[in-house]
Amino acid sequence: MTSFRTLDDADVKGKRVLVRVDLNVPMEDGKVTDLTRLERIVPTLTDIADRGGKVVILAHFGRPKGVDPSQSLKAVVPALADVLKRPVAFAADCIGEVAAQAVDAIRPGEILVLENTRFHKGEEKNEPDFVKALAANGDLFVADAFSAAHRAHASTEGLGRVMPAYAGRTMQAELDALTRALEKPERPVVAVVGGAKVSTKLDLLGNLSKKVDFLVIGGGMANTFLAAEGKAVGKSLCEHDLVDTARAIVAEAAKNGCRIVLPVDVVCAKEFKANASHRVCGIDEVAPEEMILDIGPKSVEHVVSILGRAKTLVWNGPFGAFELEPFDNGTVSVAEAAAELTRAGHLVSVAGGGDTVAALNQAGAADRFTYVSTAGGAFLEWLEGKPLPGVDVLRT
Numbered sequence: 450m451t452s453f454r455t456l457d458d459a460d461v462k463g464k465r466v467l468v469r470v471d472l473n474v475p476m477e478d479g480k481v482t483d484l485t486r487l488e489r490i491v492p493t494l495t496d497i498a499d500r501g502g503k504v505v506i507l508a509h510f511g512r513p514k515g516v517d518p519s520q521s522l523k524a525v526v527p528a529l530a531d532v533l534k535r536p537v538a539f540a541a542d543c544i545g546e547v548a549a550q551a552v553d554a555i556r557p558g559e560i561l562v563l564e565n566t567r568f569h570k571g572e573e574k575n576e577p578d579f580v581k582a583l584a585a586n587g588d589l590f591v592a593d594a595f596s597a598a599h600r601a602h603a604s605t606e607g608l609g610r611v612m613p614a615y616a617g618r619t620m621q622a623e624l625d626a627l628t629r630a631l632e633k634p635e636r637p638v639v640a641v642v643g644g645a646k647v648s649t650k651l652d653l654l655g656n657l658s659k660k661v662d663f664l665v666i667g668g669g670m671a672n673t674f675l676a677a678e679g680k681a682v683g684k685s686l687c688e689h690d691l692v693d694t695a696r697a698i699v700a701e702a703a704k705n706g707c708r709i710v711l712p713v714d715v716v717c718a719k720e721f722k723a724n725a726s727h728r729v730c731g732i733d734e735v736a737p738e739e740m741i742l743d744i745g746p747k748s749v750e751h752v753v754s755i756l757g758r759a760k761t762l763v764w765n766g767p768f769g770a771f772e773l774e775p776f777d778n779g780t781v782s783v784a785e786a787a788a789e790l791t792r793a794g795h796l797v798s799v800a801g802g803g804d805t806v807a808a809l810n811q812a813g814a815a816d817r818f819t820y821v822s823t824a825g826g827a828f829l830e831w832l833e834g835k836p837l838p839g840v841d842v843l844r845t
């Protein structure tokens with residue numbers, strides 16, 4: 450069995466600890482608008498600080514091409530200090546003299562953020578010289594940015610190869626949750642895959658159909674599967690050129706003993722806008738001028754009954770156009786049921802992906818899920834069964 454060295458194995462006292470976290474947080478007018486990623490890294494940072502390590506934070510922000518003051522991590526420092534309830538120092542470069550002096554200047558137990566690693570081209574290219582320059586400021590490396598672990602960059606992967614590397618608390622929690630959900634799950638396992646398009650989730654559907662017992666398909670992508678069954682989907686979002694692909698996924702799933710679950714009724718409207726005039730209809734009754742914007746009550750009931758018999762749930766993507774009321778109903782109702790089954794101890798529920806987290810928060814269900822990942826792309830790549838370089842480098 451693969452295992453990971455964690456912070457429990459690390460002797461951090463008096464050491465310079467390079468901690469890779471994800472500070473790529475949403476900002477508006479220079480203020481952080483969602484603190485979730487900052488809150489998640491608190492246990493790792495305080496643990497190292499309280500055990501007498503110098504906490505030297507490495508992170509990226511945005512996708513700058515070279516030095517770009519509008520993408521400086523300096524703007525994130527006040528919010529991080531607020532969340533930590535401790536002072537946080539900042540250095541205007543992540544390598545060289547500037548970084549070295551700032552690391553020297555902090556005492557054990559103190560916290561320093563180094564400037565955006567992506568200001569240097571060696572970061573994304575994972576250049577050995579840049580890795581060396583980063584490593585010069587630390588004695589050991591703690592990886593706590595699962596959401597950036599799909600990148601083989603210097604600060605996510607390179608450092609793990611040149612110095613003692615440990616998983617931080619968030620990384621550990623994320624890996625534990627993912628293992629419980631797909632590697633060694635209690636069965637039956639249900640995967641809910643919703644969202645806009647099949648084309649963005651082909652690998653994911655292929656991989657999940659090999660691993661789960663029920664694959665519940667929702668959102669715009671269900672329309673392509675319905676069209677593949679010969680159903681009329683009117684003006685719905687539908688990738689008609691992918692109906693053969695959808696049929697192949699269904700056939701492959703059947704071979705693997707995985708049941709594909711599609712909507713049996715839907716909510717339709719003629720306009721894609723909040724509170725558009727709408728109606729519930731059976732899956733055979735969608736009119737040519739209508740769009741499917743959500744699953745209907747019978748579909749919700751069906752999915753909830755499957756969850757009621759399941760032990761594990763993996764969720765990515767909403768059931769409908771959840772940003773537009775009342776087309777959030779299907780997502781909210783299933784999320785509420787999953788949250789309650791989890792709270793009652795009947796279900797292990799793990800969710801992730803950008804819009805999924807927003808949808809579960811909107812449903813007020815996220816807090817009761819076993820684990821909600823803050824990762825978008827990394828969570829999807831994990832669902833696709835792809836190796837994550839920032840995780841693999843930590844394996845012992």
Ligand SMILES: Nc1ncnc2c1ncn2[C@@H]1O[C@H](COP(=O)(O)OP(=O)(O)O)[C@@H](O)[C@H]1O
Pocket residue numbers: 643644645646649667668669670686741742743765766767768769770771772801802803804805806
């Ligand atoms: N029936 C539908 N018709 C049009 N758009 C839909 C439908 N169902 C879901 N969507 C849209 O899909 C988007 C989310 O899809 P996606 O980005 O693939 O999910 P995630 O980010 O969670 O992986 C949302 O903006 C939602 O409005």
Ligand SMILES: O=C(OP(=O)(O)O)[C@H](O)COP(=O)(O)O
Pocket residue numbers: 471473511512596597600803823824825826827
């Ligand atoms: O926010 C991130 O990705 P996500 O939006 O897919 O979760 C990560 O920080 C990775 O950023 P990147 O996609 O620019 O490498």
